[in-house]
Amino acid sequence: MADRHEAALAAAHLRARAWLDGLEDRPIAPRADAETVKDALGRTLPDEGEDADAVVLRLADAAEPGVMAMGSPRFYGWVIGGAQPAALGADWLVSTWDQNTAIRAVTPGVVAAEELAGEWILDLLGLPPTSDVGFVTGATMANFTCLVTARDAVLRQAGWDAAHDGLAGAPRVRLVVGAERHDTVDHAARMAGLGAPRVVEADDQGRIVPAALAGALADGMGPAIVVLQAGNLHSGAIDPLAEAIAIAHREGAWVHIDGAFGLWAAASPRTRHLTEGLADADSWTTDAHKTLSVPYDCGIAIVADARALRASMGMTAAYLQTAASVDHADPHDRVPELSRRARGVPTWAALRSMGRSGTIALVDRLAGSASRLAIGLAQLPGVEVLNDVVFTQVCAALDTDERTDAWAEALRTAGDAYASSSRWRGRSVLRFSVSNWATDDHEVARTLAAASRALATVR
Ligand SMILES: Cc1ncc(COP(=O)(O)O)c(C=O)c1O
Structure with missing residues (x-):
């Protein structure tokens, strides 16, 4: 063989x-x-x-x-992590073992590593240790998993059993989001049958405005879900979580936090203050394939009330021989899929390889590199950094959209560094998302040199 x-x-x-x-x-x-x-x-x-x-x-x-050399330490496109060595090696084993990771008793080897990874993530992020953790393909599916769970829970509280009676005729669930939530929140909400969200104002860094949130919630009745954001993909900004969660909970809403990359700010003493109040939410999304630099694909859905997650995602079938109990769900009870690869195992390997101090150092290195990149970019002639660089994202622009786009194109064509283009606050921007474990001061210096050479070609 x-x-x-x-x-x-x-x-x-x-x-x-x-x-x-x-x-x-x-x-x-x-x-x-x-x-x-x-x-x-x-x-x-x-x-x-x-x-x-x-x-x-x-x-x-x-x-x-x-x-695309997405693993390059000078790749800053979209929000894409690299593949750190232990995680890549573990990923090879996951493919080789080829475990259908649905049932605890059937694939205990990989389930053990996934469950430990889940516990370590809760610990590193300061989330309630009794939360349940599901490994999905990415933040989109983590948002979906959490929103379905939230929907069922708030409807249950309103006396409606969505699992039995479906959504037709159910009380309308109000979904309230900030103006700069990630588009996948709307996508997940659509798939969850929640329809279009009520959008409330965000400030100049994209953070939800608490007073606007309070107004939107007061302006209606019935079950509600509020989605907050930890990590705006243009500014890196994190919503004022403590204040917004308190407002939402006063109105009886379920609070979900989309922290695809920004949730990791909670792991480091240097950035933790940005996430104050984080643990008081009801569910959280993050990705391992971004900040943690675990190979694609690995998203993480976390729900404080484990029973709520299992009520929405759990299933039984005689042939599966499941042994789920209240204390120990099977992996498939935490995610939409039944069959799946053991995608949480490379996350275990990344965390085991870095340890607590290495994980904190990774978060600090990414945020520190972003800040040094921003300082260097702002010193280039005509370049403006548009955001307050609080975490890992930097948005830069020239005086006109045409010149910004030409600069971006020249940088990408030369091939030494890669940043993607976007529009933010009415302007074309060149976005640098520092998300690769190997990006350090040396690579930042090479990136700035490449950005400067590309700039010289723009008339
Ligand atoms: C805040 C936020 N949410 C959700 C997503 C979607 O993540 P994924 O592509 O892993 O589904 C992203 C991607 O960058 C993001 O930044």
Whole structure:
């Protein structure tokens, strides 16, 4: 059996090593588009098969020109973490073991690592230790998981059993969000049958305005969910959690916090003050594939009331041989999926490899690099940093949208550093999201040099 895998795994190892070795210096953006890669892969399904190692080598040869070097320490696009070594190694084992991680008694080896990872995350973030933790594909699905749980819970409180009676005829659940929530909150809400949210004002950094939240909640009756944000993807700002949670709870609302990357501010004594009040919410979203630099895909849904999560996500079937009890749910009782890979295991490996001090150092390094990047960018001629850099995001712009876009394009084309473009507060911006475990002072200096060279090409 092992012999049958040997050549394919050796080929994969060889090409993975070459990819990782080249990551620091290769141009970051892909050089081939998807159609070119299809040509290189071969478009027609051949009649005859091919040896496994040849398939792996064919894939590496054909696809690599189209692979973005997202693991580069100078990659700042969207909000994308790298893959730190222990997590990557563990991820290989997860694929090799190929455990269908649905049932505790069936795959105890990987469930143990996932459950420990969940406990450690609660500890690092200062969240209630009795919360339950589900490993999903990303923050979008974590938001979905938590919003479905919230919906069912507030309806239950209003005397409506959504699990039995569905949503038709149910009291309307009011969903209240800040003007700069992430778009996936609306997407998750739509999938959860909550419809469009009531949007309340945000301040100049994108933080929800507590008085506006209070007004919106007072302006209606019935079950309510409030979604707050820890980490605005343009500014990195975190909503005034303590005040907003108190307002929402006074009105009987469930409070969910989308902290896809910003929840990790709570792990470090240097940034923890930004998240004051965090633990008083009812549910939280975060990602391991962002700040923690765990390979895709791993999102984390956390719910303070474990019974509520299991009431919404749990299921039974005679053939599954589940052993779920109130004390120990099965993994599938915490997430929408039944079958899934053991995606929490690389998170365990990342945390075990860094330890508490290393995790704090990671958060500090990302925030510190963002702050140094902002200082350096602001010293470049004509560059303005638009946000207060409190965590890991930096938005920079030139005097006109055209010049900003040209600067961004020149930077990406040169290939030494990659930041993505966006629009924020009515302007084109070049966004630097510092989310890779390997970004440090040296890489920040290289990034600033690349940004300066790109700027020189803009008329
Ligand atoms: C605040 C916030 N929420 C949700 C998401 C969506 O995350 P994912 O792509 O992991 O689903 C992001 C992505 O950047 C984000 O920044």
